[in-house]
Amino acid sequence: MSRQTEPDSPETKRTASSGSKRKKVRPGRIRERNRERILMAAEKEFSRNGFGATTVQKIADSAGLPKSNVLYYFSNKKRIYYALMDDIMGRWNEMFSKIQPEDDPATTLANFIRAKVELSRTHPLASRLFALEIIQGAPVLKDHLSTTMREWVQARAGVIQQWIDAGRMAPVDPVQLILLIWSSTQHYADFQVQILAIEDKREYTESDFQHAADFLTSVILRGCGLAP
Amino acid sequence: MSRQTEPDSPETKRTASSGSKRKKVRPGRIRERNRERILMAAEKEFSRNGFGATTVQKIADSAGLPKSNVLYYFSNKKRIYYALMDDIMGRWNEMFSKIQPEDDPATTLANFIRAKVELSRTHPLASRLFALEIIQGAPVLKDHLSTTMREWVQARAGVIQQWIDAGRMAPVDPVQLILLIWSSTQHYADFQVQILAIEDKREYTESDFQHAADFLTSVILRGCGLAP
């Protein structure tokens, strides 16, 4: 019966910050700290092994807490996963500012590319976890994709289209352009091992990201007719 | 003890085509057909759930064979996984032809992009399975990445560098360029759900791939100074 291998939809999750039912909950620094520990540990384990292959015990070990304690904070494995997805989507949502038709195309796109590369650098685990979720059919995020994220992309695509109509950049499919930036930047986090192996390195350096961002900016901007 | 969640290295795998020890093995159509069935089923299951969360039983069901039969062909779950990886890498290896300094940069890159998009279209499961493996740290393929694939990329990068030196295209980092093409094309298979959700579609059509390939070719070629 409880044979699900992928989490199903998040019904009654509670992000703790919005502790609804409880009476007087003053967060309590220990509580908050443990919750954070668990989530960090879970991000690590889930992103390394995927949801199905990650055991609660491993998360607990990695967080330095007994398993029962983990299950005290999050009533079951899925809830941990949902909480993580929530965090990730929230972070991304607030990361990229709105764009306006008046903005300069080149600057705006360049900023976007840099911000996204930066995100791959600072949050590689989250990036990989997101990728795993999507590749496996987005059992949890499917809804989010077709609402929030869809609107996010369409809004930006609209502005890009206006730039094109005004002759301020080459006529390229705006949605495709966003996807291109998305994929090429995400790649640095997700396929890290492959890139390191190909470049014969042990780990990324600061300048690798700089270099990557420069490369992407230059090629994509030129590709959009935004540079000589 | 047998607590591995990720497969470890393939020691004594046998690709069946090179049945080494057996005496007189005339493949036998049933044997070959079943093996193929199992691998197809496994590709489906592994790419949907990852290695750890996929059960041998599910593979068996999906292949329409009893579990014991699956384990007769492949002595354990890891062997199935290795065999799949082997197939995938083999297919990719032979897919892309060598390139020569005399070749035309624009045509060659365009062909490469098209071939890679086509691969995403015809073998989405394999693409996702590969992605899962890499994202999770390439426990099985790590070695392959730093040998075969590394050489593959470096060889191509060398030719691209020659094109640049000869002033036949803009001076962009050749390795980064290959990575860009790799990631942006692979993306169509791996993040299918995300793309479909954003574009509000149920499934890809033939022309979506055509469109994607056109877009990528135009932007990347222009980005390399290979188009007006």
Added chain:
DNA sequence: AAAAAACTGGACTATTTGGTCAGGAAATTG
């Protein structure tokens, strides 16, 4: 047609796993 080899499938097992629970420790409150 007999012998050998290849294959099939049900029954079984040792281990692992997610999750429960009852009771104890700490903190908070009156």
Added chain:
DNA sequence: CAATTTCCTGACCAAATAGTCCAGTTTTTT
């Protein structure tokens, strides 16, 4: 301080899983 609420945990369990075993069946070879 005592009462009450909140927080924590070891022991436990039912379900699931990878892999074994072997008796029987089918196919191939002699």
